[in-house]
Amino acid sequence: MGALIAAQAGARTPAAAPPSAVDWLKKNVRAPTRTSYRAAETITVTVGGRVLRQRLRLVHRAPESTSWTYLSLQGKVERIVVDSQRSHWQYLPRRGQIIFSPSFPVDQELWQERYLGRLLENYTVRDAGKTLAAGRPARLLVVAPRSGHEGPTKRIWVDAATWITLKSILVSSDGRTTVASELSGLRVEKTIPAAEFAPPANAKKQTVIYERAAVLPLPALARQWRHPLLVPHDLPRGYSLESARLLSRGRRSFVHLRYFDGFNVVSLFEDVSSSKPPVSRSRRDDSIHGGPAVWHSYPPFHSLSWREQGLKLTLMGDLPRRSLLGIADGVRRVAR
Amino acid sequence: MRNDKACEERWGCLNDLADGRLVGRKRSRLEAHIESCERCREALEEIRNIKSKVRQTEAPHAPDGLWGRCMGRIADRPARQAPFRWRRKPAVGVAAACLAAAAALVLSIGPFSVHDEDEIPHDHYVMEHAGFAAAQPLDMSSHHILLSAQGAENDRRNPDAESLETPNDAPNTHVR
Numbered sequence: 115m116g117a118l119i120a121a122q123a124g125a126r127t128p129a130a131a132p133p134s135a136v137d138w139l140k141k142n143v144r145a146p147t148r149t150s151y152r153a154a155e156t157i158t159v160t161v162g163g164r165v166l167r168q169r170l171r172l173v174h175r176a177p178e179s180t181s182w183t184y185l186s187l188q189g190k191v192e193r194i195v196v197d198s199q200r201s202h203w204q205y206l207p208r209r210g211q212i213i214f215s216p217s218f219p220v221d222q223e224l225w226q227e228r229y230l231g232r233l234l235e236n237y238t239v240r241d242a243g244k245t246l247a248a249g250r251p252a253r254l255l256v257v258a259p260r261s262g263h264e265g266p267t268k269r270i271w272v273d274a275a276t277w278i279t280l281k282s283i284l285v286s287s288d289g290r291t292t293v294a295s296e297l298s299g300l301r302v303e304k305t306i307p308a309a310e311f312a313p314p315a316n317a318k319k320q321t322v323i324y325e326r327a328a329v330l331p332l333p334a335l336a337r338q339w340r341h342p343l344l345v346p347h348d349l350p351r352g353y354s355l356e357s358a359r360l361l362s363r364g365r366r367s368f369v370h371l372r373y374f375d376g377f378n379v380v381s382l383f384e385d386v387s388s389s390k391p392p393v394s395r396s397r398r399d400d401s402i403h404g405g406p407a408v409w410h411s412y413p414p415f416h417s418l419s420w421r422e423q424g425l426k427l428t429l430m431g432d433l434p435r436r437s438l439l440g441i442a443d444g445v446r447r448v449a450r
Numbered sequence: 451m452r453n454d455k456a457c458e459e460r461w462g463c464l465n466d467l468a469d470g471r472l473v474g475r476k477r478s479r480l481e482a483h484i485e486s487c488e489r490c491r492e493a494l495e496e497i498r499n500i501k502s503k504v505r506q507t508e509a510p511h512a513p514d515g516l517w518g519r520c521m522g523r524i525a526d527r528p529a530r531q532a533p534f535r536w537r538r539k540p541a542v543g544v545a546a547a548c549l550a551a552a553a554a555l556v557l558s559i560g561p562f563s564v565h566d567e568d569e570i571p572h573d574h575y576v577m578e579h580a581g582f583a584a585a586q587p588l589d590m591s592s593h594h595i596l597l598s599a600q601g602a603e604n605d606r607r608n609p610d611a612e613s614l615e616t617p618n619d620a621p622n623t624h625v626r
Contacts, residue, residue: 139588222587233588268588270588363574368570372579377588417572419572428572
């Protein structure tokens, strides 16, 4: 008996399987809840060969408080944004103004339960191996649309020790725009004083209150909206209706239909205003159902506006032009 | 202990209360809560003050398509014109939570949305669109758009504020 126990004790337990790419992605999403840190961050947007850059100072106190300090090229503080997942404020030193507003917390568990599955249906998550980022050992993950699916591609350099995103690059679905973010000088800290997230006392205060609009089933929305409700019937594969809401701005009401593939968002807005689309040099004329339509680029996404059945319709999303035109072409009225 | 989340859920009804549109049990429940909650009391007071000020003020109109023109400049400006001041408002954002909150800022029924216009500006759609995207933990492309659109919206509603369209001698971004 003693020999058996000794043999069992000496036997090697089977090694745990190494984490998969999806495991790394889950860790990365959870990382902010477990690690406090400071870093410098650079965000770079490349549009048509032009590069625009913003420098920030980032302080994160796990599980939920983050402060972003926007710096000028001369290193001067231009804006401080603090979010604690319960409250949110922005301080504008030049105006001596602080604006409080409700926070929209990022719910990592909800994301995992509700959206991760959909993301994996439409995108592959690949572990591209060990690498270095911000001078630290990292894992490179690549989230890319599956064959036949249309959407952006994102590369994420996940810190091997803390799972924090050290660097990321997003490439738009038409490959024309990239948004990159990179940390430097990352310093993990056990505790960061809560006082670092306290608003300045002497600023002019403003509080913003908002009302969330209920998500409605389409037939209910069609009944509440006093105009024809138009919905797209030819969405690219993998995109499904995420929410339908009747919103207002001042005395104007408008409809927002939101389609989502787990990663990329496409919106259709409907209103009865006679407003013209914005005038800009990125504008180009198009045609929907034989009528005029206007195309704009808002890197990395685009918008397409046209009139139909007395409504102004605006489609937005990071999809190639031909796909947005196809969606617009397939818009049909919903029966009440 | 004060329940911040419960308070924030109640804020949606404060406008109705201020306008006298809230009736019955909903009204009495909210009034009872406000009596015991300083935060909500202050919020209601603020709404009433804002409404009163807005009633006395003529609604300002910013140029139509401000956002479109700004993004047009980014897309169209020749590289040799650097440095280009991209935005002096919130500029490029980084984190989902704060950016989604920025969307809330501009979609509010608070000081901004009591203002009435004949049409819904394109920027407003941009913010609605980008807000949800920015709240996704994997998203980051929508952040800078959302915050910039918020800046444009603020400019529209606060004509005294520094304009997105005005070049700045202290750029926080540049074109290479």
